[in-house]
Amino acid sequence: MSLLRVENATRAFGSLVAVNDVSLSVAPGKLQAVIGPNGAGKTTFFNLISGFFPPTSGKIYFDGKDVTGLAPHQRVQMGMARTFQITEIFPELTVRQNLRIPVEVAAGLRLRPWISRRMRDEIDARVVELMLQGNLEDKANRLVGELSHGDQRATEIMMALALKPRLLLLDEPTAGMGDQETYDITRLIRKLHREQSLAIVLIEHDMRVIFHLADRIMVLTEGRVLADGTPDEIAADERVQAAYLGESH
Amino acid sequence: MKGPGQRSTNALVVLILATMPFWMQYVGGYTELATQVLVMALAAMSLNFLLGFTGTLSFGHAAYFGLGGYGVAMIIKYIAPSTPLGILVGVAVGTIAAMVIGALIIKLRGVYFAMVTIAFGQVFFFIAFRWNSVTGGDDGLTNWKRQALDLGFTRVELLDHALTFYYFVLLIFLLAAACMALILRSPFGRTLLAIRENERKARFLGIPVEHHLWLSFVISCAFCSLAGTLYALLNNFIDPRALYWGQSGNFVIMAVLGGMRSFWGPLVGAAIFVVLQDFISSRTENWMSFVGLFFVLIVLFFPRGVLGMIRRRSSQ
Numbered sequence: 350m351s352l353l354r355v356e357n358a359t360r361a362f363g364s365l366v367a368v369n370d371v372s373l374s375v376a377p378g379k380l381q382a383v384i385g386p387n388g389a390g391k392t393t394f395f396n397l398i399s400g401f402f403p404p405t406s407g408k409i410y411f412d413g414k415d416v417t418g419l420a421p422h423q424r425v426q427m428g429m430a431r432t433f434q435i436t437e438i439f440p441e442l443t444v445r446q447n448l449r450i451p452v453e454v455a456a457g458l459r460l461r462p463w464i465s466r467r468m469r470d471e472i473d474a475r476v477v478e479l480m481l482q483g484n485l486e487d488k489a490n491r492l493v494g495e496l497s498h499g500d501q502r503a504t505e506i507m508m509a510l511a512l513k514p515r516l517l518l519l520d521e522p523t524a525g526m527g528d529q530e531t532y533d534i535t536r537l538i539r540k541l542h543r544e545q546s547l548a549i550v551l552i553e554h555d556m557r558v559i560f561h562l563a564d565r566i567m568v569l570t571e572g573r574v575l576a577d578g579t580p581d582e583i584a585a586d587e588r589v590q591a592a593y594l595g596e597s598h
Numbered sequence: 599m600k601g602p603g604q605r606s607t608n609a610l611v612v613l614i615l616a617t618m619p620f621w622m623q624y625v626g627g628y629t630e631l632a633t634q635v636l637v638m639a640l641a642a643m644s645l646n647f648l649l650g651f652t653g654t655l656s657f658g659h660a661a662y663f664g665l666g667g668y669g670v671a672m673i674i675k676y677i678a679p680s681t682p683l684g685i686l687v688g689v690a691v692g693t694i695a696a697m698v699i700g701a702l703i704i705k706l707r708g709v710y711f712a713m714v715t716i717a718f719g720q721v722f723f724f725i726a727f728r729w730n731s732v733t734g735g736d737d738g739l740t741n742w743k744r745q746a747l748d749l750g751f752t753r754v755e756l757l758d759h760a761l762t763f764y765y766f767v768l769l770i771f772l773l774a775a776a777c778m779a780l781i782l783r784s785p786f787g788r789t790l791l792a793i794r795e796n797e798r799k800a801r802f803l804g805i806p807v808e809h810h811l812w813l814s815f816v817i818s819c820a821f822c823s824l825a826g827t828l829y830a831l832l833n834n835f836i837d838p839r840a841l842y843w844g845q846s847g848n849f850v851i852m853a854v855l856g857g858m859r860s861f862w863g864p865l866v867g868a869a870i871f872v873v874l875q876d877f878i879s880s881r882t883e884n885w886m887s888f889v890g891l892f893f894v895l896i897v898l899f900f901p902r903g904v905l906g907m908i909r910r911r912s913s914q
Contacts, residue, residue, distance in 0.1 A: 422802075453785040
């Protein structure tokens with residue numbers, strides 16, 4: 350059974366149809382890439398999945414349940430987490446504080462006006478574990494706003510991971526990064542995907558990253574699905590080459 | 599979040615407040631003025647719970663301040679001569695009003711939120727102003743006095759003992775401040791920081807933002823109405839000006855003056871405001887223009903407030 354199923358999702362802004370009749374199915378533990386030229390509707394598609402706004406028509410199912418009308422925080426509770434194309438963090442808080450907030454939310458503590466010492470130790474241990482995974486342990490007490498772009502990205506991904514999701518939505522995680530940072534983030538994503546058998550939907554421009562990571566690739570152009578298949582199928586697809594690969598490479 | 603530096607700051611604050619009535623006279627003050635500093639500080643700190651630690655500006659906190667004041671006054675005047683009962687009812691009235699109004703306005707943001715809090719505040723102002731037979735109208739609610747505390751084994755006189763009343767207010771102030779500090783250090787408090795820092799991100803970390811904002815608003819207003827009950831008890835009097843939006847503005851000035859990103863900032867701001875007001879108003883009618891000038895200078899040169907400035911100096 351698929352973990353995420355999008356059925357004929359359409360989203361219009363006035364007369365502009367940003368996402369037009371797109372369907373997608375992601376199995377548990379799979380890494381699905383979404384590619385396409387600028388303005389193809391990739392981020393709008395992400396916003397539909399994560400609940401930033403509802404589709405004009407169509408349905409979204411997560412874990413077999415209809416989540417089309419649910420608010421973002423309700424989808425998070427069900428196990429869906431996302432990052433943003435332009436990094437969204439708490440810049441004036443430290444790395445430790447940034448991570449502690451989602452860890453406490455995931456532990457069901459968000460309304461607690463106090464916590465026991467034992468619980469606090471557990472939270473602290475989980476925060477440290479996440480910092481180690483994201484190679485952030487030596488920056489624990491630095492303000493996130495002062496970190497490099499790559500470390501901010503790593504913090505954002507670990508914040509999403511702190512929510513213990515089953516599906517992670519990553520919107521251009523390597524956007525605006527140099528080669529070394531792109532390499533580091535790619536390795537981090539692959540590690541998370543392999544070790545935790547986490548399902549990931551990834552929007553990406555960098556073809557090396559895509560073909561390195563993806564189990565399946567969906568190509569969007571002008572809001573529509575142009576092709577959907579394995580990396581080999583996509584690489585061999587003439588329409589994709591004409592519409593997308595050909596023009597940018 | 600709280601290092602040893604914070605602990606020594608807290609100890610210093612408690613020490614200063616506990617001895618304030620004894621040195622207040624040397625800086626031209628008196629015991630009632632010290633009590634007024636505490637009352638206004640509690641109101642400004644409660645506002646700052648919402649402004650500084652949740653990132654939401656309310657311009658209508660005087661409504662809850664005044665409701666607390668009218669609550670305690672009416673209980674003592676009309677129902678039962680009991681100070682604790684009056685305080686409880688005053689806080690309950692303010693809190694319930696905040697629950698209802700909060701639910702109506704919590705979807706609004708920024709300047710729209712601030713404007714609507716003013717509007718709701720003015721509703722209570724006009725009720726108090728017009729309903730002469732119950733509220734005393736423009737003249738306020740007089741002919742009632744704060745009552746002695748009956749602790750069972752002893753009675754504590756509050757009325758003619760300004761010093762005793764000061765320590766009664768100080769005890770409540772410290773308990774309220776401790777409550778707010780504990781909440782801010784808790785997981786719930788951190789969700790408020792998250793909302794202040796980046797509301798959209800908070801939403802996508804699984805926090806139902808409206809619900810948490812509402813809770814923060816209600817907590818903030820509850821402590822503000824507590825301050826209002828103490829204000830009425832201090833003066834043995836309450837009038838519609840306590841509900842007026844100018845009073846809300848004073849709370850905002852106190853918080854910003856002292857430093858809204860620091861926990862004790864509003865206390866410093868309230869102390870400066872209240873003492874300046876007392877000092878200048880005994881010399882000129884236009885005291886507000888001097889306070890205003892001082893405020894403008896602080897905001898221009900020390901945007902993080904007086905305490906923020908001291909912090910920055912000491913950390914350099």
